[in-house]
Amino acid sequence: MVIGLVVHAGHRARFADAASTLSGVEVAWAVYEHEDEIRDRVAGLLADHRPDGLLLGLVPYARARDLIPADMPFSVTRSAALDLALAWARARGNGWPATPVSIDTFASETIDEVAEALGLDRSAITACPFDPDQPVADVVAFHREQLARTGAPYVISVRMGVAAALDGQTAVLHALATPGTIRADLHELALRIRNKRADGQRFAAALFRLASPRPDLDLARVGLQHLLLGTPEFADAWIDQRGARGVLVLAPASLFETVTQQWTGLPVLAEARDALGIQAVAGFGIGPTARLSVTLAERAAARAEQDAEPGAYLFTGDGVTIGPMGAAATPLAYTYREHGDLEDLAERAGLSPATLSRLAALERSLDGRPLSPSELARSLGITDPSGRRLIRKLTSAALVTETGSAQEHRKGRPTRLYRLAISEALG
CATH class of the missing domain: 1.10.10.10 (Winged helix-like DNA-binding domain superfamily/Winged helix DNA-binding domain)
Structure with a gap:
């Protein structure tokens, strides 16, 4: 597993310390000195290392988020309330008053929370919240204006460019994410990558079934099977007869996500109808074992046969149903096959079971x-x-x-x- 880290040069040691607790993970670096270098560094990282995931801060994310592939897991690490409180603790240690002070990047809600917890005068704290379109020069100008107005002995900043611009003019306390915060973000990202791989490698089942008996049943089933064998997305799938009018497909779950356009439609049904004159339905099953996946696929196909128009359904082992999926990617509808705990949870949350099942x-x-x-x-x-x-x-x-x-x-x-x-x- 390769995780890309997009960091300022001054943060590299901190991120390396956080990453040292990960085993089985290779770290690829995109290190920048100035914010206008971020896009080139990220593009180079993605092209040269092809990481499985990215960890980056607020500024790098704002500058390069359009470069991140849509299917790539990523985390945006950011300074937390603890990091702001630690900056104030360092100010006290230096003998400086907690207020007045100006702060950048932190959300107003976080500043309110920490100020209340520390018993500070919130009216004596000015904040410049993060704005991805705001240049460093504007943030520096904000701090200078507040320094001139209040005479505060220091500012609290997250952005290294701000600290460099103010160097020599006033003390700058860095409220950077601690190695512990970064480590937690890294571990969570690594777990998401592993889970994604497991889901993609997990086998699932699909059952394609002729919608109704017909005189040339065997010929129609063979035609459907040949159509599936000739479908490029099923090149690596195992395909065989299942009953008198069914064709069973076993493949990684990720393959079925592709052929159904992320469970929104099943164009191969339209191809069977238009090219072969075959009306078919399909059921998909994803469970912890191949046997259960096949059982779920059979149940999903039986559900599809109840609809007036041929389509497909997905049944999962944890009780979620997605469907109907039509040949033209009709909008999704979500239901829950087995209510039980979901209904109780919906009642506690003040939601309907249908809404909660769609959310699941x-x-x-x-x-x-x-x-x-x-x-x-x-x-x-x-x-x-x-x-x-x-x-x-x-x-x-x-x-x-x-x-x-x-x-x-x-x-x-x-x-x-x-x-x-x-x-x-x-x-």
Whole structure:
């Protein structure tokens, strides 16, 4: 496993210390001195090392996020409340007052939290929140203005470019992420990469079944089997007859994700209809064993046969159903086959079982990737305000965890990111 680390030259030792506890992981570095070098360094890292995942800070992420492949796991490490509190502790150790002071990069909510915990005068603390479009010179100008106004003996900064520009003019306390914070982010990223590999290598089953009996049943089944054998995506799959009118396919789960366009449709059904005149349905099964995967695929195919139009369903071992999947990638619908704990959890969270089951299916498709309230709303087909309200409900029920922030638009404040935690709550 290769993890790419995108860091400022002044942070390399800190990140190397954090990475030293990982075994079986090779670290590839993209080290920059100035922020305008970040994009070239990241592009070089991706081209030369082809890492399995990336760990990068707020500034590198803002500068190069469009370069990160869509299917690559990544984590954005950032200074936390603890790191800000430690900076204030160093100020006290130097004999400086806690306030007045100016701070950059930290979110106002984090500053409020730490100031309240330390009993500090919040009105004497000025903040310049992170803005990916704001140049270092503007952040430096902000600090200089506050220094001239308040006469504070120091500033608290996260960005190395700010510290370099202010060198000699005032003391700068770095509120950088501690090795412990970085280590936790690295371990979490490595685990996500391993889980993604395991999911991609895990075998799954698909059962293609002729939609109804017909006089030339054997000929039609053979035609369907030959069609599947000739489908490029199934080149490495095991394909054989299953019953009088079925064809069974065993392959890695990742292959089926590709052929169904991430479980949104199954174009091969349209090809069978148009090229061979065959009406067929399909069922997919993903379980902890090959035997259970086949059983789930048979149940999913039986469910598909109940619909008026030929389509496909996915049944998973943890109880999630995705479907119907039509030949033209019709919108997804999510249900839960076995309620039980889900209904109890939905009641505690103040949600309907249908909504919670859709969220459980969405969580699985995200594979650990965080999302914003707006992205959640788009995925569920609801309005942005409804998405924000849903996030608040999920937060109150401990069904999401906040993981950082991202700049979705060129202007405005960064939006918070959340990781769904429904599967864990269901046990």
